[in-house]
Amino acid sequence: MAEVATSQAPSFPMDRACPMRPPAEYASLRSRCPISRITMPDGQQAWLITKYQHARALLVDRRVSSDRTHPAYPLVANADRKLLQNQTYLSRLSLIGMDPPIHTAQRQMVITEFSVRSVQAMRPQIKQIVDKCVDDMLACGGPVDLVQKLSLAVASQVICELLGVPYADREVFQERTKVLNRRTSTLQQGMAAANELYAYLDDLVTAKEAAPGDDLLGRLIVKNRKTGTLDHGAVVGMATLLLQAGHETTTNMISLGTVALLEHPTQLAELRANPKLIPQAVEELLRYLSVSDVGTSRVATEDIEINGETIRAGEGIVVAGMAANWDDEVFAEPERLDIHRSARHHLAFGFGVHQCLGQNLARLELEIVFETLFRQIPDLRLAVPAAELPYKDDAFIYGLYEVPVTWSDRKTS
Numbered sequence: 001m002a003e004v005a006t007s008q009a010p011s012f013p014m015d016r017a018c019p020m021r022p023p024a025e026y027a028s029l030r031s032r033c034p035i036s037r038i039t040m041p042d043g044q045q046a047w048l049i050t051k052y053q054h055a056r057a058l059l060v061d062r063r064v065s066s067d068r069t070h071p072a073y074p075l076v077a078n079a080d081r082k083l084l085q086n087q088t089y090l091s092r093l094s095l096i097g098m099d100p101p102i103h104t105a106q107r108q109m110v111i112t113e114f115s116v117r118s119v120q121a122m123r124p125q126i127k128q129i130v131d132k133c134v135d136d137m138l139a140c141g142g143p144v145d146l147v148q149k150l151s152l153a154v155a156s157q158v159i160c161e162l163l164g165v166p167y168a169d170r171e172v173f174q175e176r177t178k179v180l181n182r183r184t185s186t187l188q189q190g191m192a193a194a195n196e197l198y199a200y201l202d203d204l205v206t207a208k209e210a211a212p213g214d215d216l217l218g219r220l221i222v223k224n225r226k227t228g229t230l231d232h233g234a235v236v237g238m239a240t241l242l243l244q245a246g247h248e249t250t251t252n253m254i255s256l257g258t259v260a261l262l263e264h265p266t267q268l269a270e271l272r273a274n275p276k277l278i279p280q281a282v283e284e285l286l287r288y289l290s291v292s293d294v295g296t297s298r299v300a301t302e303d304i305e306i307n308g309e310t311i312r313a314g315e316g317i318v319v320a321g322m323a324a325n326w327d328d329e330v331f332a333e334p335e336r337l338d339i340h341r342s343a344r345h346h347l348a349f350g351f352g353v354h355q356c357l358g359q360n361l362a363r364l365e366l367e368i369v370f371e372t373l374f375r376q377i378p379d380l381r382l383a384v385p386a387a388e389l390p391y392k393d394d395a396f397i398y399g400l401y402e403v404p405v406t407w408s409d410r411k412t413s
């Protein structure tokens, strides 16, 4: 049995020494003890998976559960165990916290909305949203905060259009999501945010049940009348998950991806010269940045033998997405951002039955944003050094709170 598996279990989550790199312990554990014991913030022990092949194997294993209410489910925030007793908090875990067969039936209700075909049909709408945001940035003149003006604005408008949530109400869900994404939020803050978000979407779904429109939530309600798969609370839960998952992750990928490209000017110049490279560059950015590092935790429902270890039934498992995506047996020199790499097999969207439902949408948004931003503002630059930016070290989904950017004023140059 490997050393860290039995000796002292290090605390998790682990700190990053460099904001754009995983914690140094990931690489050292991967080579010494790729399936190792860790101590979660509440003192419970769990298994940390740091190798790509083990991560993939466990994420497709039917002997793992996503049920957050299981007492051994590894939680990265102390307040969460109590929050999980609250029905409004639980509802936001809709699909993501469910297991088959209920999960399968509910995912089936929305899967076609996120097919390549459905998402590609949104291209003109997304393009229009991105063009408008970049035009607004130019009209303001630098420096501006990229997060507010572009990342959050694009990701929120796109998911609002798709779901049929009024964008005018964005503060309601953006502010509550921010609180719920912070590991340091108190129980009271988490409870208030979950209740307020639920109340907002409860009202919205009730209105749509009376008069369903031609948007995802309207179509879901109509379809559900035929299948009877979801009760009212489950529709509200689905709406809550889609609204949050649909804007928080993409916002962070736009912000971090822009900073990463600005910090690699030669590759950025290549991208600008040859936009056909953008889809591949997006895959590499997803791998390199792995914003959802702690998003794929599980609990074993039966004993699982893996790599000479036995994960016992009822033990928690953290599949660290960034550790898997920086496994040098799969991605040579993982610390090198390389837009020419074929990285599409990364695990940034997870793997198995819970693999990201919105991945086609996220890819399209990222492609359009990077193409438009760097074409329209070729001399975009950070207004402060990258090392001084406020990184989300206290969040479930990694990202940036603010990114001041600037460029030369066309009117005077």
Ligand code: HEM
Pocket: 066, 095, 096, 097, 107, 241, 242, 243, 245, 246, 247, 249, 250, 253, 291, 292, 295, 296, 297, 347, 348, 349, 350, 351, 353, 354, 355, 356, 357, 358, 359, 361, 362
């Ligand atoms: C770059 C942006 C994104 C990243 C990195 C990302 C990442 C992930 C990951 C890692 C999972 C798997 C969680 C698990 O296995 O427990 C997931 C699931 C999910 N994502 Fe995304 N996501 C992104 C964008 C989106 C968007 C735009 C939507 C749109 C609604 C979305 C909706 C979902 C949903 C509904 C699930 C749960 C699927 C299920 O449990 O069956 N995501 N995402």
